[in-house]
Amino acid sequence: MTxxxxxxxxxxxxxxxxxxxxxxxxxxxxxxxxxxxxIIGESGSGKSTVLRCIxxxxxxxxxxxxxRDAAGDAQDLFGLTPTERRKLRVGTLSxxxxxxxxxxxxxxxxxxxxxxxxxxxxxxxxxxxRRRAADLLGRMDVPLGRMDDPVSTFSGGMRQRVQLAKAxxxxxxxxLLDEPTTSLDASVAAGVLDLIRGIxxxxxxxxxxxxxxxxxxxxxxxxxxxxxxxxxxETGLTDQLLEDPQHPYSxxxxxxxxx
Amino acid sequence: xxVRDLVEANAPEEFGYLDESSKREIRRAILTAVAxxxxxxxxxxxxxxxxxxxxSGGLQVTLAVIGATDVLxxxxxxxxxxxxxxxxxxxxxxxxxxxxxxxxxxATIIQTRxxxxxxxMGAHQILVLQVPVPEPLxxxxxxxxxxxxxxxxxxxxxxxxxxxxxxxxxxxITRTTGYPVLVNGRYVMATTPVPRWDVPKLDGSEVxxxxxxxxxxxxxxxxxxTKVEPLTFEDVAFEVERTEGAACVLCGATEAYLIEVPxxxxxxxxxxxxxxxxxxxxxxxxxxxxxxxxA
Numbered sequence: 001m002t003x004x005x006x007x008x009x010x011x012x013x014x015x016x017x018x019x020x021x022x023x024x025x026x027x028x029x030x031x032x033x034x035x036x037x038x039i040i041g042e043s044g045s046g047k048s049t050v051l052r053c054i055x056x057x058x059x060x061x062x063x064x065x066x067x068r069d070a071a072g073d074a075q076d077l078f079g080l081t082p083t084e085r086r087k088l089r090v091g092t093l094s095x096x097x098x099x100x101x102x103x104x105x106x107x108x109x110x111x112x113x114x115x116x117x118x119x120x121x122x123x124x125x126x127x128x129x130r131r132r133a134a135d136l137l138g139r140m141d142v143p144l145g146r147m148d149d150p151v152s153t154f155s156g157g158m159r160q161r162v163q164l165a166k167a168x169x170x171x172x173x174x175x176l177l178d179e180p181t182t183s184l185d186a187s188v189a190a191g192v193l194d195l196i197r198g199i200x201x202x203x204x205x206x207x208x209x210x211x212x213x214x215x216x217x218x219x220x221x222x223x224x225x226x227x228x229x230x231x232x233x234e235t236g237l238t239d240q241l242l243e244d245p246q247h248p249y250s251x252x253x254x255x256x257x258x259x
Numbered sequence: 260x261x262v263r264d265l266v267e268a269n270a271p272e273e274f275g276y277l278d279e280s281s282k283r284e285i286r287r288a289i290l291t292a293v294a295x296x297x298x299x300x301x302x303x304x305x306x307x308x309x310x311x312x313x314x315s316g317g318l319q320v321t322l323a324v325i326g327a328t329d330v331l332x333x334x335x336x337x338x339x340x341x342x343x344x345x346x347x348x349x350x351x352x353x354x355x356x357x358x359x360x361x362x363x364x365x366a367t368i369i370q371t372r373x374x375x376x377x378x379x380m381g382a383h384q385i386l387v388l389q390v391p392v393p394e395p396l397x398x399x400x401x402x403x404x405x406x407x408x409x410x411x412x413x414x415x416x417x418x419x420x421x422x423x424x425x426x427x428x429x430x431x432i433t434r435t436t437g438y439p440v441l442v443n444g445r446y447v448m449a450t451t452p453v454p455r456w457d458v459p460k461l462d463g464s465e466v467x468x469x470x471x472x473x474x475x476x477x478x479x480x481x482x483x484x485t486k487v488e489p490l491t492f493e494d495v496a497f498e499v500e501r502t503e504g505a506a507c508v509l510c511g512a513t514e515a516y517l518i519e520v521p522x523x524x525x526x527x528x529x530x531x532x533x534x535x536x537x538x539x540x541x542x543x544x545x546x547x548x549x550x551x552x553x554a
Binding site: 082083086108109111112115116117119120124125126127128129148 | 416417426
């Protein structure tokens with residue numbers, strides 16, 4: 001299996017209507033190859049919609065999104081057939097959901113969930129599947145003794161670790177993270193956050209991190225955009241956004257995160 | 260000329276239980292099934308004089324393909340004398356007038372609800388299987404649309420995961436009937452109703468296999484000389500059911516599908532016709548449909 005690595009992501013004028021409700025409007029940004037970009041905004045600001053449009057879970061109303069390799073060749077994401085999109089999401093692009101039950105089958109084991117992504121990529125050797133799943137789960141600090149337990153018996157933090165193991169199983173080029181720590185207790189969230197930071201640093205994956213929490217984005221992404229009522233209101237280095245927010249809404253968010 | 264004269268002049272010759280238009284519809288589905296091996300073709304399953312779940316699908320297939328010169332054999336489990344087999348046979352024979360037999364070698368159409376006959380079969384034969392659950396992915400997905408998508412895209416990763424889970428939880432593949440196979444390198448197909456023992460016989464066979472599911476309204480087929488591979492991991496060999504040291508108390512066979520007789524703590528051949536022939540003088544010569552999995 002050939003894995004296309006080192007892809008950048010470009011989103012241009014992405015607009016999404018849900019019926020008569022405008023979820024996001026003319027959202028544009030670039031994520032460089034190997035870069036992590038944060039999207040900050042409160043609930044309802046449209047940031048998750050952006051992510052789901054890129055992943056293809058929902059269809060964008062207008063706009064474009066494409067993956068670009070080092071040679072400058074682009075792959076259009078919105079023009080994919082469902083089959084092509086499924087293939088893309090097996091190998092190239094992974095989405096980690098806020099709610100692990102969206103990304104996992106809770107009835108099957110932790111190892112089985114990871115194995116699903118691997119078998120979809122053509123793995124047909126039981127021993128190799130076991131070793132790869134154990135290796136991935138080990139890296140996510142899931143105790144190997146729990147590998148053969150159904151995920152339904154896992155705590156929230158542990159489920160999120162399994163979801164991360166599954167998401168990176170085929171070394172994706174692009175990783176989309178939708179509020180990956182929001183549903184977790186503070187102490188558990190800190191551990192998962194550390195883990196994600198490790199993945200981003202180690203694998204040089206191109207990442208998009210969506211969160212309402214400035215602190216989460218600041219920890220994972222050097223650059224971020226701020227969304228408010230479906231529009232991008234500010235873009236900049238995360239440090240600068242934290243230190244010197246320009247837009248009144250960004251200022252509110254920063255103030256809120258300092259609590 | 261009256262309308263009645265016209266109708267009578269153009270009335271097709273009726274043969275067997277089904278009317279001609281029903282037969283035509285079922286035959287069309289069967290032709291599609293043969294053209295696309297392993298693909299489940301919907302058909303308008305008729306009300307039959309047997310309850311759905313009692314072989315109504317197999318019966319419709321048999322009645323759609325049978326002709327006046329055919330010789331019929333019907334097997335329930337491995338036994339021609341089972342009540343269900345006897346009833347189905349009586350229905351087909353009484354409505355078509357064809358000859359019937361218990362000898363698998365003489366039959367041209369064999370309808371079965373469990374076994375593929377133990378002995379070798381030839382190109383002149385059609386095996387009709389009564390299928391309870393035609394959808395191999397039913398255990399992993401219930402949404403019909405999603406099932407359709409999975410087959411269309413040959414997206415069988417969740418089938419593989421279910422095999423993975425079976426191995427992890429039980430150490431061995433526990434699935435007995437309905438073991439999933441990949442047909443012609445394309446469609447995953449349920450091998451219900453046959454046990455794992457009979458799965459290798461589907462591969463590259465001389466026989467046309469027709470599967471009929473009356474309740475689920477599907478037919479599918481494995482035409483002769485079609486590649487049929489059980490889904491197995493590269494490093495976990497496909498195995499047929501086998502009990503160490505078991506031999507048929509009647510004919511002594513060890514290389515046949517055996518069923519346990521608990522009250523006598525003994526084993527007998529499931530295929531009664533074949534077993535009987537092994538016991539006749541000169542009938543003991545090996546006459547088995549062998550494959551590497553059975554060796």
